Amino acid sequence: MLKYNSYFANTLYTMNIPRLYSDDGNEIAKSYVSVKHRIGGKTDNSFYANRTYTLNKGEYEYSLKFNEAGEFYVGFGFSINGTSYSFGQVVNVLSDNCDVTITFVTDNDHPFSDGLLERTVTYNLSNNINVLNEKEFAGNDILFGWTQYIGRNATSKDVVKNGIDNFISRYNSQNVTLYAIWDGGISVTAKSEGNDDRVKHYFRDSSSGYYVIDLSVYKVYAPAGSVLAGWTGGLLGDGVKNGKIYLNEVSDDSDYFTINAVYKKLLTVKYSxxxxxxxxxxxxxxxxxxxxxxxxxxxxxxxxxxxxxxxxxxxxxxxxxxxxxxxxxxxxxxxxxxxxxxxxxxx
Missing domain, CATH: 2.60.40 (Immunoglobulin-like)
Structure with a gap:
């Protein structure tokens, strides 16, 4: 029933209420959750024991908060026709001001300044937790952030960039591994009258969660008597576009990031x-x-x-x-x- 790697004091946890049903869908067992404080591997039967945790039962779930660090036993059970069936687990609850570690992992193309690919840092939960930044690395590439999951990219929603202000609820673990995400950017080539203007756009330059391609930044070489009507091709499709384009994907296809200028004639209006x-x-x-x-x-x-x-x-x-x-x-x-x-x- 308990699913996290670590549990911390003064943090609210929820658990679905265990239910047992017959084949025809009727509930046949009453379920319960129990908590016991332990000292030295034995149940604490003192008057104070009930103050070490707070357990509440709702309609669909239990809420549990450990009021202090220490050892607890969390039990789950059913009662069927007067017979009880139970199971449980011992939980070592950590202080909400304890030390935690983050192991930062990078890749072969972006080693740390000491040449290693991993670095473990110890933090205390009573202080600010700031992730490592680009200054810790040997190269000049742009570090977008860190994620718990291998294979994510700059568009992932779980990425952390600077400080972690919700470490416990985010990770539920005392020892966390984070993987570097590098913002390689996307290079868009704008072609006009035989000239190429290549601009690199970075995901971190946007707060919208997309790569923002501002079509107004490209140099335009228009033939005499014409003006730019817009851009087409590649990521823009067959239409003629202006303004800003928002992308949340990256492609290895160079043609996808090549756009072409579309022109219109500049006409003269005279008045008689x-x-x-x-x-x-x-x-x-x-x-x-x-x-x-x-x-x-x-x-x-x-x-x-x-x-x-x-x-x-x-x-x-x-x-x-x-x-x-x-x-x-x-x-x-x-x-x-x-x-x-x-x-x-x-x-």
């Missing part, structure tokens, strides 16, 4: 305003292919005329367009349209 109807002047503007203007454009009409809007030069119907939604696909000349005092349109 007849000076007979307005003295306003609007300079030529540049707009990315497929985009619109950030705001509308208006002009001040001369007396006797009212500005109505714009139509695209070459449109024989002279349909006034809505500049707030219009998207440009080529170089364009916009012609100003006015309404005269008699309601006639002029341009």
């Amino acid at each position: 305003i007849n000076t007979a109807y307005s003295a306003s002047v609007i300079r030529n503007e540049s707009v990315i292919e497929g985009n619109g203007l950030e705001s509308n454009r208006t002009v001040v009409a001369k007396t006797g005329y009212t500005f109505k809007g714009w139509f695209v030069q070459g449109d024989e119907s002279r349909t006034v367009i809505d500049l707030s939604t219009y998207k440009f696909t080529k170089d364009t000349v916009l012609v100003a349209v006015f309404t005269g005092s008699e309601g006639n349109e002029v341009w």
Whole structure:
């Protein structure tokens, strides 16, 4: 029933209530948990013994706290038709201020400064417990943290990086082994106009639990008359992406970490305003292919005329367009349209 390597005083432990059922699913046995304090290998029958632990029974589980260090016997049993069946185990409860050890294990590529691959450090639970950092190693690689489990990587949730403020509840052991996790990072190559810009991203630079690929950091070499529309390929898939991309996986495939620039033409928008109807002047503007203007454009009409809007030069119907939604696909000349005092349109 007890499952941990070590037990500590003043720590709350829970245990499922033992149950015994018949083949048809009915509970046929009453179960119990008992605790005895021991001194010198024998049961402590003194009045003080019951103060050395706190045992409570809930609907589905027992909660147990040892109020001091020492030797205890924890028993479990069933009572069936007046006959009791029991078993138990002796538990040596440690002080919650005792010494503990952590054995730090690294790999052949990242030995400690003394050339060894293991180092055991003793800590006292009454003091801060700080794990070893990069200064203890011979190389310059980035140490991400430490884990109890072999084969984990920087995305694992159980990794500790600096201090351990919950040693007992985290490990439930007096002697712990932790394995180094090295943050090798991921190198993403951005290709544009025959140029490569390679940037390395590290997991530890993010607090989100992912590798964060900021696409805005890459150098862009755009052909004349074009601008960057975004990036595609590799980890981005077939779509065109901008902004930040979040990854929680690492691949050995170099193509996966190669992205390619996508360009759009930089178009010119010109404004044709007849000076007979307005003295306003609007300079030529540049707009990315497929985009619109950030705001509308208006002009001040001369007396006797009212500005109505714009139509695209070459449109024989002279349909006034809505500049707030219009998207440009080529170089364009916009012609100003006015309404005269008699309601006639002029341009």
